[in-house]
Amino acid sequence: MARWTAAEIPELSGRNAVVTGGGEGVGFHTALELARHGARVVLAGRDRGKGEAAASRIRAETGGASAEWRRLDLGDLASIDRFAADCAAAYDGLDLLVNNAGVMALPRQTTADGFERQFGVNHLGHFALTGRLLPELLARPGARVVTVTSGLHRSGRMDFDDLMGERRYGRFSAYTQSKLANVLFALELHRRATAAGTDLVSAIAHPGVARTNLARTGEPLRGLLVTLAKLPAQSAAAGALPSLYAAAAPGVGGGDFFGPDGFAERRGHPVRVRPAARALDRDAARRLWEASEALTGVRFSAFDRGGVRP
Structure with a gap:
């Protein structure tokens, strides 16, 4: 693909989209461009003030596009259930779910x-949300789920004997584990959607290194190191391009992974990239899926009905 930009997003009128973490950063710019091109966008997040301000800004910048905030706490399964029920009542199906929100190095x-909060929010919350919204997604032909990970998933290792870091915890190892889990989940979702005979597309994106608030940890020295490391970073708007490509570009298939085309995938325009070898481990993906079902109580039962909405 040749230096794709958001201007190339096709018309999305009539499409319903949910973007988690849409109140700021990469999520905001993802929601902004989807709305600019006609989608009805829900910004899902915990902070009402931030979310409603972001939705208002989107409406102002687009001349009145459809954007609204709805409360979602990915660290609370009850909140996820309420959000999914509200969406099912309010919309006649869902065309696009961008699993973007996350926390880092806490x-x-x-x-x-x-x-454990990083695994719980970054992976389990999005696993549960996708499962709860699956009937709405399957109600729309060719719906897409875009799971946003990080290039740091390549450093991740799944510790199935201590997923919650109860015996040994490192804030960065917990983060990279959660980002590896994102990729394992997205690829397993693709395999299960295909096996069920549905046309649901599960794609993956990572923003490279973008200037966002994700890495604020409250530790002054750590914060300084993160700030220094991010000096050559691209804007949050540029960081949103891989997510937008995965969400809206024609020809995206299940299992496709997009990141920036620059050096070490740190910045640039979206291209197809390869996941880490660990992310291609089907046994690990199956084991993670089963553990996630057991922990959250969420099962993707709509697949068992061949994608038929109840």
């Missing part, structure tokens, strides 16, 4: 359900 914390 001191060990737990979610409302007792999960």
Whole structure:
């Protein structure tokens, strides 16, 4: 693909889209461009003030495109259930789910359900959200799920004996594990969607190194190192391009992975990239899926019905 930009997004009128973490950073610019090209966009996040301000800004910058904030806490399974039920009641199906939100390099914390926060929000929350929204996605031909990971997934290792970091915890190793889990999940979702005979597309994107608030940890020295490392970073708008390509460009297939075309995939225009070898481990993907079902209680039962919406 030749230096693709957001201007090449096709007309999306009549499409319904959900972007998690759409209130700021890469998520905001993803939501902005989807709305600019006609999609009805839901910005899903915890912060009402930030979310409603972002939706208002999108409407202002696009001349009145459809954008609204709805509350979603990916660290709370009950919140995910409520959000999915609200979407099912409000919209006649879902064309696009961008699993974008995330947390990075936190001191060990737990979610409302007792999960280690980085694994719980970055992976389990999005696993549960996708499963709860699956009937809405399958109601629309060719719906897409875009799971946003990081180039740092290549450093990740799945510790199935200690997924929650209860015996040993490192804030960066927990982050890279969660980002590897994103890729394993997206590829397994593609395999299961195909096996069920559906046309759901599960694609993956990573933004490279973009200037966002993701890496704020509250530790002054760590924050300084992150700031220095990000000096050559691209803008959040540029970081959104791989997600936008995966979400809207023609010809995207299940299992496709997009990142920047520059040196070490740090910045640039979206191209197809290869996941880490560990992310291609089907046994690990199956094991992660089964563990995620057990932890969240969410099963993708719509696949068992051949994609038929109840």
